[in-house]
Amino acid sequence: MLSESGTRDAGDRIAITLTINGQRRQLQVAPWTSLLDLLREDLDLTGTKKGCDHGQCGACTVIVDGRRVNACLALAVMKDGASVTTIEGLSTGALHPVQAAFVEHDAFQCGYCTPGQIMSAVALIEEGRARTREEIREYMSGNLCRCGAYTNIVDAVESVLNGSSARREAAE
Amino acid sequence: MNRFAYTRAGSVAEAVQALAGDPAARIIAGGTNLVDLMKYNVERPDRLIDITRLPLAAIEEHEGGLRIGALVPNSTVAYDARVTARYPLLASAILAGASPQLRNAASTGGNLLQRTRCYYFYDEGTPCNKRVPGSGCPAIAGVNRIHAILGTSDHCIATHPSDMCVALAALDATVRVEGPNGPRAIPFAEFHRLPGDEPQRDTTLAHGEIVLSVDLPDRDFSRHYTYLKLRDRLSYAFALVSVAAALEMDGETIRTARLALGGVAHKPWRNAQAERSLEGRTAGPETFRAAADLILAEAKPYAHNGFKIELARRAIVRGLAQAAAGTPQSQTDKRIR
Ligand SMILES: Cc1cc2nc3c(=O)[nH]c(=O)nc-3n(C[C@H](O)[C@H](O)[C@H](O)COP(=O)(O)OP(=O)(O)OC[C@H]3O[C@@H](n4cnc5c(N)ncnc54)[C@H](O)[C@@H]3O)c2cc1C
Ligand code: SF4
Ligand code: FES
Ligand code: FES
Numbered sequence: 001m002l003s004e005s006g007t008r009d010a011g012d013r014i015a016i017t018l019t020i021n022g023q024r025r026q027l028q029v030a031p032w033t034s035l036l037d038l039l040r041e042d043l044d045l046t047g048t049k050k051g052c053d054h055g056q057c058g059a060c061t062v063i064v065d066g067r068r069v070n071a072c073l074a075l076a077v078m079k080d081g082a083s084v085t086t087i088e089g090l091s092t093g094a095l096h097p098v099q100a101a102f103v104e105h106d107a108f109q110c111g112y113c114t115p116g117q118i119m120s121a122v123a124l125i126e127e128g129r130a131r132t133r134e135e136i137r138e139y140m141s142g143n144l145c146r147c148g149a150y151t152n153i154v155d156a157v158e159s160v161l162n163g164s165s166a167r168r169e170a171a172e
Numbered sequence: 173m174n175r176f177a178y179t180r181a182g183s184v185a186e187a188v189q190a191l192a193g194d195p196a197a198r199i200i201a202g203g204t205n206l207v208d209l210m211k212y213n214v215e216r217p218d219r220l221i222d223i224t225r226l227p228l229a230a231i232e233e234h235e236g237g238l239r240i241g242a243l244v245p246n247s248t249v250a251y252d253a254r255v256t257a258r259y260p261l262l263a264s265a266i267l268a269g270a271s272p273q274l275r276n277a278a279s280t281g282g283n284l285l286q287r288t289r290c291y292y293f294y295d296e297g298t299p300c301n302k303r304v305p306g307s308g309c310p311a312i313a314g315v316n317r318i319h320a321i322l323g324t325s326d327h328c329i330a331t332h333p334s335d336m337c338v339a340l341a342a343l344d345a346t347v348r349v350e351g352p353n354g355p356r357a358i359p360f361a362e363f364h365r366l367p368g369d370e371p372q373r374d375t376t377l378a379h380g381e382i383v384l385s386v387d388l389p390d391r392d393f394s395r396h397y398t399y400l401k402l403r404d405r406l407s408y409a410f411a412l413v414s415v416a417a418a419l420e421m422d423g424e425t426i427r428t429a430r431l432a433l434g435g436v437a438h439k440p441w442r443n444a445q446a447e448r449s450l451e452g453r454t455a456g457p458e459t460f461r462a463a464a465d466l467i468l469a470e471a472k473p474y475a476h477n478g479f480k481i482e483l484a485r486r487a488i489v490r491g492l493a494q495a496a497a498g499t500p501q502s503q504t505d506k507r508i509r
Contacts, residue, residue, distance in 0.1 A: 014178065031178035031220065034207070054208050055274055056408075067247075067276040073207045074277065077178055078200070078222050120273065127272075129251075138504040141407035142271025 016080035020045070021089025029076045036060045036071035039086060047087035047115045051144070058143035061116040061123075062086050068123035070142075087115035090122065097160050098122050105156040109147035117143045121157045133158060173210045177219040181226060184350055184382065190221050192352040192380030199223055199382060201243060201279035204270075205286040213296050214287075214303055228281075228384060231255070236390030239348075242281030242383045246336065247272065249280060259388055260500065261397040261418055265339035267503040268401040271408050281383035284337060284347065284363065287374060288330035288438075289410055290319065301327045302371045309371075317476040318412065321484070323437040324472060328371030332364055332439050333410050339399060341432040341440035342416040345388050351381035364439030374438075393418035393430065398494035398501050400487055401434070406506045411435035413484045415491035419455075426450045426496070431463070436471075436484055443467045455496035457489060464488040 013028040020043065029038060036053070039045040039062070051059030053072045060071040063085040090096040095103070098121050108114040120143045124130055130139045136157050137150075145153065179197075181187035191197050198217035200206050201224060209215040228241040231252050238259070240249055249255055250266040266275065287293070292300045292310045299307035311319055311329050319329040337360075345360040364375050377383070396419035403409040414434035420427040429450035433441040446466040453459040464485045471481045490508065494500055501508065 012177075031176060032173045032210075054211065055204055058271065058273060061273055067245075068273050069277045070204070070273045073202075073204045073274075075200070075203055075207060075220075078203065078224060124272070132504075134506075135504045138407055138506075139272055142273045144408075 014077050016077055018079060019083040021085060031075065031077045033076045034072055035074040035076045035079055038076040039071060045086050045088050049112055049115055051113065058120060059113050059116040061119040061143065063119060063123055068120055087119060096122065101156040101160045105152045105159060107152040107156040108149050113143060113145045117145065117153055124157065125160060130161065174216040176217050178222065179219060180222045184226055184384065187221050187223050187226065187382055188350055188352060188380060191382065194219055195379060197221055201282040202277040204274050204278050205282060209287065212294055214294060223382065234387055237388040240280050240386045240388070242279060242385055244280050245276055246278040246280065246283055247275040250275065258392060258394055259343060260394055261399055261416055262336065262339045262343060264399040264500060264503055265335045265416060268399055269335035280386055283334055284383060285375065286334055289333045290330040291315070293330065302330060305372045312474065315476060316474040319474060319477050320437045321471040321473055321477060321480050322441050323366045325367045325369065327369050328367035329474060330367065330371065330438060331435055335401060335411060335414060335434060337364065338414055338416045338432045338434035338440045340386060341442055342418050342430040343388055345386050347383055348385045348387060349377060349381045349383050351378055361442060367438045393420065395498050396421050396495045398491050400491040400494065400501045400508070402483060402487055413480055413487050415487045417491040417495035419495045421455070421496060424454050426453055426455055431488065433484060436480060460489040460492040463492070
C-alpha cells in the first residue's frame, strides 16, 4: 500500500487493500483500472453492470464507504482502504427487502439495469431524504432503464419506504 | 485510456510541486469528468496526482461566511445545514445537476474545473480549438443547439456546463488557490474566462495552481432566491438555459439584485447593468422583462440555438418572479410555477 503519499511510474501495478462485501482483499491494480473493471474482470463480481462506462446510466452503481457512486468513473487505485458493497454483498441467504420488493412489484424486464437500481434504492432509503413518489423519482434519476420499468421501480422503492409487505415477508 | 503514472499527494505543497514540474500531469479528485475525458482520449495525462487524501474536505465558518474545501463532495455541500440555511441557492443549484451518484463523487474543486460538453470537443475525430488549439471550430457552422449565445468568439462557442458555478457566480464567491508562487484569491467572476482566441483555457488558473477552497461571503440571500434550470429532460441532463437569482427585498421593492445565467456562455453570465436596472424598482413583469432585454441585447444566435434567446428571456422573467415572491423552484417537484 502507498502509505501517506507516494508515486509510481506508468506500468507499475500498485498494491491496494479493499474491503469488498465485508471481505478484506489485498490487490494489485494498474492505475487506469476502474473500480468497475476490477470488480467484473479481476474479481468475477459480474453483478455490477457496465452500461455506458461514462457515468450516464447508473448500471454500475455500488456503495463505497456508505455512499452510492458510479464504479465506471472511479479509479480502483484511488479507493485504497475503502469499503465497497456490490449487489452480491447485499444479503446472505434471504433476499434484501429491496430485492424482494423488486420481485414483488415486477420492477424489471431484461434485468440489466436492476443491480444498479437496487444498489441505488438501498442507498436512497439509507439517505432518508425521499418520501413522496416525486422524490423517489428524482433521487432514482441517476439510474436509467432501457426497458422503461420506471413505474414499477418507483412502486418497489415506495413499498420498502412505507415498510409494506416486501419488508414483512423478507423478515419472516 | 492512455497509460499514466500515479502519484498520491501527501500535502498541498507536494501536489503543487508534482503538478508544476510536469505540463502533462493532471490533478484528480472525484474523477467524474477527468476519467470520462480520458476514456475518450480527450485528456491524456502522463501522470495523475491524486489529491483526495489532502485535508481539504471541510466546510468551515470563515469571516461571517463559509469556506468550502475543494474536496467536499457536491452532495455534502448541498445537504450541509449551514449551506441550506444561509446559501439555499447553492444547495438548489447543486441538486439540479448530475445524479445522486455523481454528486457523491464530484468534488467542489472538480466541479469548477469540469470541461465543456460540446460534442466536437469530446470527439477526437473532429477538429476543435479547445482540444487542439488552432485546429478550428466545427461547431460554429455545424450542430450547435447546445452552444453559447453570449460572449462567443470566432474560435469557440462552447458553454461551461456547471450548475453549481452559476450559483457561486451570483453569490460572489471567491476561489482560493495555491501555486508555485504561493496562494492567491480569485473573485468568482474572474475565475472562468471567455474563449477569445485562447479557448483551450477555460479558467484563469495557471498550470501548477490547485484550488484549495471556495469561500462564500457573509451575505444572506436565503429568502429571495431561485435556481431555475431548463433542459431536454427533467433530470440528469445539462442545462440549455439556467438562471440563478438572488434578491434582497424591501416589501415590493428590489433593494439588491444578483442574476447569473448558465448554459448560455463560456462562463456563468452576469450583467452588472441589468442587475442595477432592477434595484430600487418594484418587482413585476415589466421590470423583469427590461432586465432580460438588457442582458439579451448582445445575444448572438447560431443555426440551431436561436431558441435559447427566447428561452433565456422567459427563464429570467420567471426566475426573478420566483425569487421576488420567495417561492424558489423545487428540484424534485419539476412543475415550474
Ligand atoms: C453523466 C454526467 C452528467 C452530469 N450532469 C451535470 C449537470 O447536470 N450539472 C453539472 O453541473 N454537472 C454535471 N456533471 C458534471 C459533474 O458535476 C462534474 O463531473 C464534477 O463536478 C467534476 O468533479 P470531480 O471532482 O469529479 O472532478 P475531476 O474529474 O476529478 O476533475 C475535473 C477537472 O478538475 C481538475 N481539478 C479537480 N480538483 C481540482 C483542484 N482542487 N484544483 C485544481 N484542479 C482540480 C482536474 O484536474 C480535472 O481537470 C455531470 C457529469 C456526468 C458524467
Ligand atoms: S465550440 Fe469550442 S469546444 Fe466546441 S468545437 Fe468549437 S472550439 Fe471546440
Ligand atoms: S456504466 Fe457507469 S454509469 Fe453507465
Ligand atoms: S429492466 Fe431492462 S434496462 Fe431496466
